[in-house]
Amino acid sequence: MISGNRLPGSVTDMTEGNAGELIMRFSIPLIFGNLFQQLYSIVDAVVVGQFVGVNALASIGCISWVCWLINAFLRDCANAFSISASVRIGNHNETGFRTIIANAILISIVLGWVVTSLLLGSVPFILKLLSVQPDVIHMTRQYLIVFILTIPIGLIYSVTTALLRAYGNSGITFLSMAISTIVNILLDLIFVICFHWGVMGAAVATWIAQLAAMLVALYAAFQEPIFHIHRKELCLDSILMEELFRLWSPMFFNSLIISCGGLFVEKHTNQIGPAFTAGIAACMKVFSVLESIIMAIQTGTSVFVGQNLGAGQYQRIRDGLIRIVKLGFAVIIVMISVVFLTQQWILPLFLSTGEPAAYQRAYAVASANTHILLLSMLLMTPMYLHRVTIQTLGFPEYAAYAGIMQLVMRVLTILIGPSLIGEYAYYIHDGMAWLVSLPIVAAPCYRYLKKQITACPSAR
Numbered sequence: 001m002i003s004g005n006r007l008p009g010s011v012t013d014m015t016e017g018n019a020g021e022l023i024m025r026f027s028i029p030l031i032f033g034n035l036f037q038q039l040y041s042i043v044d045a046v047v048v049g050q051f052v053g054v055n056a057l058a059s060i061g062c063i064s065w066v067c068w069l070i071n072a073f074l075r076d077c078a079n080a081f082s083i084s085a086s087v088r089i090g091n092h093n094e095t096g097f098r099t100i101i102a103n104a105i106l107i108s109i110v111l112g113w114v115v116t117s118l119l120l121g122s123v124p125f126i127l128k129l130l131s132v133q134p135d136v137i138h139m140t141r142q143y144l145i146v147f148i149l150t151i152p153i154g155l156i157y158s159v160t161t162a163l164l165r166a167y168g169n170s171g172i173t174f175l176s177m178a179i180s181t182i183v184n185i186l187l188d189l190i191f192v193i194c195f196h197w198g199v200m201g202a203a204v205a206t207w208i209a210q211l212a213a214m215l216v217a218l219y220a221a222f223q224e225p226i227f228h229i230h231r232k233e234l235c236l237d238s239i240l241m242e243e244l245f246r247l248w249s250p251m252f253f254n255s256l257i258i259s260c261g262g263l264f265v266e267k268h269t270n271q272i273g274p275a276f277t278a279g280i281a282a283c284m285k286v287f288s289v290l291e292s293i294i295m296a297i298q299t300g301t302s303v304f305v306g307q308n309l310g311a312g313q314y315q316r317i318r319d320g321l322i323r324i325v326k327l328g329f330a331v332i333i334v335m336i337s338v339v340f341l342t343q344q345w346i347l348p349l350f351l352s353t354g355e356p357a358a359y360q361r362a363y364a365v366a367s368a369n370t371h372i373l374l375l376s377m378l379l380m381t382p383m384y385l386h387r388v389t390i391q392t393l394g395f396p397e398y399a400a401y402a403g404i405m406q407l408v409m410r411v412l413t414i415l416i417g418p419s420l421i422g423e424y425a426y427y428i429h430d431g432m433a434w435l436v437s438l439p440i441v442a443a444p445c446y447r448y449l450k451k452q453i454t455a456c457p458s459a460r
Helices: 019-051 054-061 064-090 094-120 123-129 137-148 151-167 171-194 198-222 238-272 274-310 314-350 356-392 397-455
Strands: none
Touching: 019 054, 019 171, 019 198, 019 274, 019 314, 054 137, 054 198, 054 274, 054 356, 064 094, 064 137, 064 151, 064 238, 064 274, 064 356, 094 137, 094 151, 094 238, 123 137, 137 198, 151 171, 151 198, 151 274, 171 198, 238 274, 238 356, 238 397, 274 314, 274 356, 314 356, 314 397, 356 397
16 A cells, blocks of 8 residues: 555655645656756747748747647646546555556547547638638648647656656656657757758657657556556546546636637737737747746646645645745746846747848737736736646636636737737737636635634644
8 A cells, every 4th residue: 555654666745844845846857847848849949930931930829729728638637637646645545546547548548539530620620710821721730730649649648647746756757858858859850951841840750759758658657566557457437437527627628718718819810910920929939938837836736735635634735835826936036037138039049030021020029928928927827826726626616717717808808909009919818817817716725725724623
């Protein structure tokens, strides 16, 4: 059985010790793993933007919210498994943990191929829905098809690393992403620069890199005896399926609602023109690096809350949440300051100067959007941390309510904003969405924890 204050072959149990230090120590490998993951996304954008052109970067940027939704689907599936698994780790339930692993194997294989098949058949509809411009639609179609084909391996990778993290092994994310990043960079140079495959070359490089990450994660899982599942254990558990669906469905509904707002914005952005879209895409690459760091801390927070929820330590959850929110603020302020000081050198990396007019237009958009979006992350950071906490506590419906409000705010901002503040409406919609959703997820966290602490003094 899982016992003691250490998880076998991994990190210190999060039910004891300094909460902030534990979460950050656990999150550091995830941060580096996420940074590597963003690095190969950035390399794709730099190689495509510099060696293929501004339109090529726009062809990728004009479906960024579709890619976000696919990644959110993978992340939400992984988070549902991670929450259930971390609670069982917290109460030392090895049998329950193995049941989750067995179900994860079956669900990942079937769900990955079903979703892939459905999306491949929807590609023409997606391109039409987003008003993709005729001069980039061919490249966009190529990139989107290959990106969709990464779903099966991406789901296996995401769920495997989520279970390993719940078990205490956060280092695997860093290792797998480091290896896949090296693979992606090398293949980008070969496929795009040497073979002149353009956007398709970047997409294929990403697919192969994702495959490498999946293989590394599976190898790490096979090294842990608890992950050795016998054939007779491979059967779906209806009670667990219900639990996972109860956790996953509000999370994915939240992601779906958020993406609907993003897709609405993206459709209108695409109609402005490729140079504007390319500028937004360049900014989003910078933003994604900073966001990945906060999301790593968010993952560490989820594991911390899950383990302490399993141990019934509600006061510890509340104190840990307050501490990690403060640390999150400190981290994001430092990162914003660094980007503001260096953006004049960073943004041009994504934009080719081959077409001077398009370059100037794209750079102006990227610069203005970067300033506004990064400052808005002061709202995003606490929202992300409180949202994952209320989800892990077993109330994902609040995240869904927040998602609905984000959709409403994004739509209103784009419908009304351009007539009032012009193109700046396209830069502030994320900040407005985070502003309205923060109290929706933060307030119930403290209300529920206060209730549990009052009702169970021994759990303090």
